[in-house]
Amino acid sequence: MADRRRTRAAPTVALMGGTVADRHGTRRADVLVRDGHIAAVEAGLDPPTGSLVLEADGCVVAPGLVDLHTHLREPGREESETVETGTRAAALGGYTAVMAMPNTQPPLDSAEAVRNVYELAEDALAEVAVAGAITVDRAGERLAPMAEMAGLGVRLFTDDGCGVQSAGLMRRAFEYARGLGVTLAQHCEDRTLAAAGAMHEGEWSSRLGLPGAPGAAEDVMVARDITLARETGAPLHLLHLSTAVAVGLVRQAKAEGLAVTAEATPHHFTLTDACTAGYDPAFKVNPPLRPPDDVDAVKAGLADGTVDAIATDHAPHSPELKDLPFDQAPPGMLGLETALPLALSGLGLPVERVLGLLSWQPASIARLDPERGGGQGGPVSPGAHANLCVFDPAATWTVEAARLASRSRNTPYVGRTMTGRVRHTLLYGEPVVVEAEAQR
Numbered sequence: 322m323a324d325r326r327r328t329r330a331a332p333t334v335a336l337m338g339g340t341v342a343d344r345h346g347t348r349r350a351d352v353l354v355r356d357g358h359i360a361a362v363e364a365g366l367d368p369p370t371g372s373l374v375l376e377a378d379g380c381v382v383a384p385g386l387v388d389l390h391t392h393l394r395e396p397g398r399e400e401s402e403t404v405e406t407g408t409r410a411a412a413l414g415g416y417t418a419v420m421a422m423p424n425t426q427p428p429l430d431s432a433e434a435v436r437n438v439y440e441l442a443e444d445a446l447a448e449v450a451v452a453g454a455i456t457v458d459r460a461g462e463r464l465a466p467m468a469e470m471a472g473l474g475v476r477l478f479t480d481d482g483c484g485v486q487s488a489g490l491m492r493r494a495f496e497y498a499r500g501l502g503v504t505l506a507q508h509c510e511d512r513t514l515a516a517a518g519a520m521h522e523g524e525w526s527s528r529l530g531l532p533g534a535p536g537a538a539e540d541v542m543v544a545r546d547i548t549l550a551r552e553t554g555a556p557l558h559l560l561h562l563s564t565a566v567a568v569g570l571v572r573q574a575k576a577e578g579l580a581v582t583a584e585a586t587p588h589h590f591t592l593t594d595a596c597t598a599g600y601d602p603a604f605k606v607n608p609p610l611r612p613p614d615d616v617d618a619v620k621a622g623l624a625d626g627t628v629d630a631i632a633t634d635h636a637p638h639s640p641e642l643k644d645l646p647f648d649q650a651p652p653g654m655l656g657l658e659t660a661l662p663l664a665l666s667g668l669g670l671p672v673e674r675v676l677g678l679l680s681w682q683p684a685s686i687a688r689l690d691p692e693r694g695g696g697q698g699g700p701v702s703p704g705a706h707a708n709l710c711v712f713d714p715a716a717t718w719t720v721e722a723a724r725l726a727s728r729s730r731n732t733p734y735v736g737r738t739m740t741g742r743v744r745h746t747l748l749y750g751e752p753v754v755v756e757a758e759a760q761r
């Protein structure tokens with residue numbers, strides 16, 4: 322696998338006065354970064370002459386965040402987002418790595434398409450890993466050349482945007498994936514049940530007169546794929562889990578010892594289907610926003626370890642595409658710039674648990690962690706790659722559409738005050754965000 326790690330010259334940086342938090346716990350320490358690596362972690366550090374000193378007073382200094390689910394829209398939908406604008410939004414949100422989803426135009430279903438995204442990402446503001454498609458054209462009919470893509474370092478495969486509808490084809494994909502040593506990630510949605518649903522099927526869809534998709538559309542595919550993962554012994558990652566039944570199925574699968582992991586999005590643990598009452602398409606997502614019982618189950622799953630990661634499902638849509646009547650608008654909302662504060666305030670978990678969900682656990686699922694030779698999610702200790710996120714957990718800020726780095730504006734959090742703000746982000750030692758401003 323080619324080493325795509327950044328080689329930009331990085332200055333010596335001293336992060337002063339913060340609290341370091343990683344998988345080993347928290348401690349007060351200054352951090353010295355040199356040549357892209359962490360050189361020292363100690364209290365009372367004396368910054369060498371000529372180093373860039375960044376204040377981290379009152380801040381948490383943590384491994385950079387890792388997003389398992391980012392739609393960068395390039396190639397094909399550059400009016401909504403590009404690799405450059407999407408990774409700038411990521412860096413501002415504290416992310417140092419994102420997994421680019423394959424539902425671009427054309428889709429990422431071949432070695433050539435994967436190589437193209439790697440090239441687009443060479444100078445990006447975050448490390449970009451690619452999820453390859455499971456089937457050709459994401460059409461669910463024939464397996465894509467997964468071996469070729471795996472040869473380029475692709476470790477996660479998904480037809481995200483759609484679930485693979487055929488159980489027979491999915492079983493073959495699992496057998497193939499097991500041989501390649503890669504993970505299949507499923508967007509769980511049975512099309513015959515979801516049909517033309519524009520929101521969750523329930524009390525609110527009846528009241529609003531909008532077509533609903535039942536929670537069962539997600540549940541049956543989660544159950545089916547856990548069954549296939551058990552039978553084939555291949556790992557399964559479940560994307561954007563959103564129902565109480567699905568969380569329960571994953572809890573059972575883990576108790577059984579199956580290689581099943583799951584993620585949930587900030588919108589699925591902070592918003593409910595009642596938000597749809599104003600017919601604002603900003604609240605249209607897939608899977609749809611769910612009733613409070615499902616939201617509580619997702620939060621409980623994140624708290625007890627059933628759900629391994631918070632993933633954004635950052636899904637930019639230009640205003641021309643998104644500002645349509647609710648039932649016609651495409652699903653999806655932005656996520657990269659607001660995930661950290663929503664997770665810090667929405668889950669009631671200690672900061673190091675939240676960071677596990679946002680950084681080292683997703684790094685491990687993406688196989689970007691140090692245990693697998695990657696530079697993401699590792700402990701903040703000398704010798705490690707300097708992918709770092711420095712944030713003030715008490716700072717408040719208001720989401721302003723005009724200040725978002727994303728090329729799109731489709732977030733329902735505009736005008737909302739957030740608690741927790743990213744101050745600096747270091748990407749392989751390069752300060753890409755300083756004092757909450759992107760540096761390029």
Ligand SMILES: [Zn+2]
Nearest residue numbers: 481482508560
């Ligand atoms: Zn999806």
